[in-house]
Amino acid sequence: MKISFSLNGKGIELDVDPMSLALDVIRGLSLTGTKEGCGVGVCGACTIMVNGSPVSSCICLVGTLSEKDVWTIEGLAEKMPELIDSFVENEGMQCGICTPGQIVAAAAIDSVGANTPEEIKKYMAGNLCRCTGYQTILSAVEDHVAIN
Amino acid sequence: MQSTDTEFMIPSTVAEALQGIGREDSIFLGGGTATALLYKNRLIEPSRVIWLGNIAELKGISITQSEVRIGAMTSVAEIAGHSRLAGLLPGLCAAASVIGNARVRAMATLGGALAHADPRQDIPPSLIAVNATISIKSASSSREVSLSEFYEGFLETVLEPDELITEVIIPISDNRSSAYIRYTPTSEGDYPTVGVGSSLTVASDMKTVVSAQIVLCGVGAVPMIATEAANSLVGTTGDDQALRRAASLVSEAIDPQDDERGTADYKTEMSKVFAYRSLKLSSGN
Known part of the structure; x- marks a missing residue:
């Protein structure tokens, strides 16, 4: 089809x-x-x-x-280079396997209007990081939200 | 994944969708969060799938003075984030906002969440607690069913194979408050050990309880309606003692089973604790 x-x-x-x-x-x-x-x-x-x-x-x-x-992730990386920069500057990744998903989730955060650190945390809760590098990921998303 | 000869229909009207469901092994598809998992595990092998995502008349939330109507293809995320709805139906919005994760909430639909009939789902108790009814249509008939009478067993409902949930209708009242709270000891996005939807309706003195509802998920094959426990609140002022007594009575209405989310005894104890917390939220104290 x-x-x-x-x-x-x-x-x-x-x-x-x-x-x-x-x-x-x-x-x-x-x-x-x-x-x-x-x-x-x-x-x-x-x-x-x-x-x-x-x-x-x-x-x-x-x-x-x-x-x-x-x-x-391929299209968003080109469209939103500043979002990638937020992850790089905050070292929001460790082994990297969850990173594309974390970045795409962050790109879509406007869909729920999460602004405060608590709202961001709740929204990102469904993206798991087995290296447990959550704080740097959240910092990257908070920076992204603050810029936009 | 298996390759299939499944026919995939994308109708743009309800009438067209209902025409297409003629065959025994045809299914309707909403957001697909449950169906995709059943399909990839080969638990279902439909010959025809009718995706409802392109039908505008099945989407949206309309609010009048006396009722709220929500189209069956409205996403769970839209319900969770609807600020006016949150004021009228806080229990429903609370349930919608804790389901799975942001991705599941974006894809999953209200009609799908009701028709799937997994007894651990959050939305059914929150809606039964506020006396929701659902509109059901087939090519030849239509009917309204109280959601309290919709569930028959694990993954089983009164829906006939050719019937579709089109809309959910919830009566609203200034004197009613509602809440939903759940207990997820494993992880935030998991199904709950127990979830409790409740509502309290008070008389014009805004104190005396005239009706109440307590409905639990995760502790039986269907959403469990604790009628006696709720009725014990009628005539009280919804004070702490009355709430505690009502919560202790929910153990009579449930039928929990041992599983990885707790033993039956543990679930019974947690049902009482979370019924109390739900009622406390509904009472606004």
């Missing part, structure tokens, strides 16, 4: 099984910044941004992306 949507700012039409996972389809397009972690929507490593909101691509059937505005 043909599914069309906007991916990283450009229109795309794919001939795919609409019941395949967005995660697999996106990685199949060589956009491998999106990582599979838990595979059940809990850890946040596979976060993509859909119509401005964070979405777990591992539990997202690609048919439901039809006509939507989809962004991955």
